[in-house]
Amino acid sequence: MLRLHDTATGEVKPLRLRTPGAVSLYVCGPTVYDAPHLGHGRFSLVFDVLRRYLLFTGLEVTYVSNITDIEDKIIERAAREGMETSDLTARYEQVWWDAMEALGVLAPDEAPHATAYVPRMVELIEDLVGRGAAYETDDGVYLSVRDVPGYGLLAHQPLDSLRAGARVEANEEKRSPLDFVLWKKARPGEPTWDSPWGPGRPGWHTECVVMSLDLLGDGFDLHGGAIDLIFPHHENERAQAVAVGREFARHWVHNGWVTVDGEKMSKSTGNFTSLDDLLGRSDARAYRLLVLRSHYRSPIEVTPDTVAQAEAGLARLDELARRFGLADPLADGPVVAAVDGAVDGAVVAAVDGAVDGAVDGAVDGPGLGATDAAAVERFRSRMDDDLDTPGALATLFDLTRQANAAADAGDEEGARRAASTVALLCGALGLRLRGPGTAGVVLDEETAALVRARDRARAERSWVEADRLRDELVGGGWLVEDGPDGTRVRRP
Template sequence: MLRLHDTATAQVCPLALRQPGAVSLYVCGPTVYDAPHLGHGRFALVFDVLRRYLIASGLEVTYVSNITDVDDKVIERAHTEGVEPAVLARRYEEVWWTAMDALGVLRPDHVPHATAYVARMVELIAELVARGVAYETPDGVYLSTEAVPGYGLLAHQPLDTLRAGARVETVEAKRSPLDFVLWKKAKPGEPTWPSPWGPGRPGWHTECVVMSLDLLGEGFDVHGGAIDLIFPHHENERAQAVALGRDFAHHWVHNGWVTVAGEKMSKSLGNFTSLDDLLARSDPRAYRLLVVRAHYRSPIEVTPETIRQAESGLARLDELARRFGLADLLATGGPVTSVTGAGEDDLDQAAVARFVERMDDDLDTPAALSGIFELAREANAAADAGHDQPAARAARTAAHLAAVLGLSLRGAQPTVEDPEVLDLMARRDVARAERRFADADALRAELVERGWVVEDAAEGTRVRRP
């Protein structure tokens, strides 16, 4: 059984399921006001790997991830660009899904949008007011954090220190600096919805409570997101559920930062890096490999150098798939439904067991990945020694386990259509057959110049991209 770090207890503990055989996950999705950056890519990949692994473990997974399509930033950006907030949100949501598809991230089972849940958020807020834990001010409705038992559970910090750091609000009506806004009363030029407190819009922290409980029900299994969401976002979500007496998430999972040159990547630091840029400049699978080769709670350093290293590793695995003709049995990108495979003899079950053991240990993907590379070496070594059966089994196992992580290896030969290249290849074969090696080398140089790596295979000259 999978053991996972839980932010609430700060310990690695078995993932206890509400319902045996089924897992419910809620992962905080993006606010769609801009194109996604590397950090968005990481959290999406981390939870995609978790989800895929749970599926491969034989569990029925329900994965919910929201789109925040109304928020200060959306409104602000929409004004800047002179479009309706809804138009802007839709535009960036499309950009989001394009990037997710490129990364091979599975679409969530449910994608709730904040704007579709406003009426239910109003109901929830009204209930909080009725219970006396929320109060109205001239500009909105706030939750009284002091009325919530255990507030600060996720933050792991004494309340007074949180209080000391709380932002200076212009709203003097707030009873405590830690209290947070549930409903924002309308300001001119903003999208609004009706409510008992007049027209306005919901605060950020309410949507996830309403949507997760609606789609997954009380006491759902896992609530995830990046580490920065712990406080205040997840703390505040939890506070609302607790205040209502509803059982909320049982397990909190948070992934670490992406750093650039050792520092947190962020717009304010000016080292912001667009996910689209990365995907355009490198094999999208390289980012998955980079993410998976570090533990999900560790920071990862994304630089041209680390990306290049990941691409080299990927090339090694692709070469394996090519050597063993694995193109046809590689994942289509969909989830692998059984980590042990369909026919047990197909795979090296001892290696699978090691993989499972490592993954079960708080998703130790770096160790799991090292096992895949070891299988690659074993497969090549066995094949070099003429032991075809064990070699093929090791190679299949490597590709299969990579697919469990969502990494599809490319076993297909690149199809060369350029007649010039085909001609150079053919002429080189003739030259080599006639042992005119100087000519053959000159032809190889020409192919290299065109950006190909040239290899001599049994069937003759073979080319691939570096």
């Protein structure tokens, strides 16, 4: 069973599900007013891996992630660009989904939009006001934080210290500096919705409570996001749910920062901060591997050097896929491999949930062949330990070496089994492998002619000519490899 760090308790503890066999997961999505940066990429990848791993272990997963399409920054940006907020958000939402696709992140089961939930938010706020938990002022409606039991649970700070740091806003009507806005009364030129308090729009913290509870129900299993959302966003979401008497998330997961030169990433730092930038200059899969190389709660450094290291590791896995002709394990969707306790001590390896009969520790999975059950268990025990992806990768690379070594020693069956296991586990992590089927290397006539000429030269032992032809190919951006079957070229 998966054990995960819970921000509420600060402990790594077993995931206790509301409904056995099914996981409900809500992850705070983007505010669509600009292109996504590396931090968006990281949290998306972290939760994609979590989701895929839950699926891999045989659980049913409902994944909800919202799109915030009404918010101060959206209004500001739209005004600056002289466009409607809805046009701006439509544009950047598309940019977002394009980026997610490039990263290989599975689309959420539900992606609710804040603007579609305003009436439900108004209902919640009315309920809060009715209970005396919220109050109206000249400019909006606020939640009275001091009346909420356990406020500060996620921040792990006593109310007083939070209060000490709270920004004193111009609004003197707030009963406490920590009270946060649920409804903002309209100011000129802003998009508005009707409410009992007049035209206005919802505050940011309200949408996620309403949407998560609506789509996943009371006491859903996991609520996630990046570490900076802990306070005040998640704290305030929880406060509303508590104040209205509903059971909120059972477990809180937060991922760490992306840093650049050891410091929290910021736009002014320049280099590599935009996700597009990174995806433009390196393989998207390398970023997944880079994210996987660190524990999800640690900060990660994204620099040309760490990216290059991830690319090198990826090349090693791709080379394995090429050597063994491994099919892309994700060609048909998420990989499901095992069912807890299905068969004592056995792991059923199969793609797409086809979990028919287990055999002594290994079984044929469609497209994969026999896999190494013990290795899968090692992988799972690493992952079950608070998603220790670096440890999980270690088993993956161990298997890679084993597969190559076995093949070098002529042990075809052992090699295949290890290689297939690598494919299975890469699938579990959402890492596509680029084997021959997906290499997409179609040689143009000129290149093909050079390769043929080189084969001829080598057959005639004309080494000078062969080397010259290789130089020519390399000059054309090809990586040249001579094997028993002749010269092979590929893109580096």
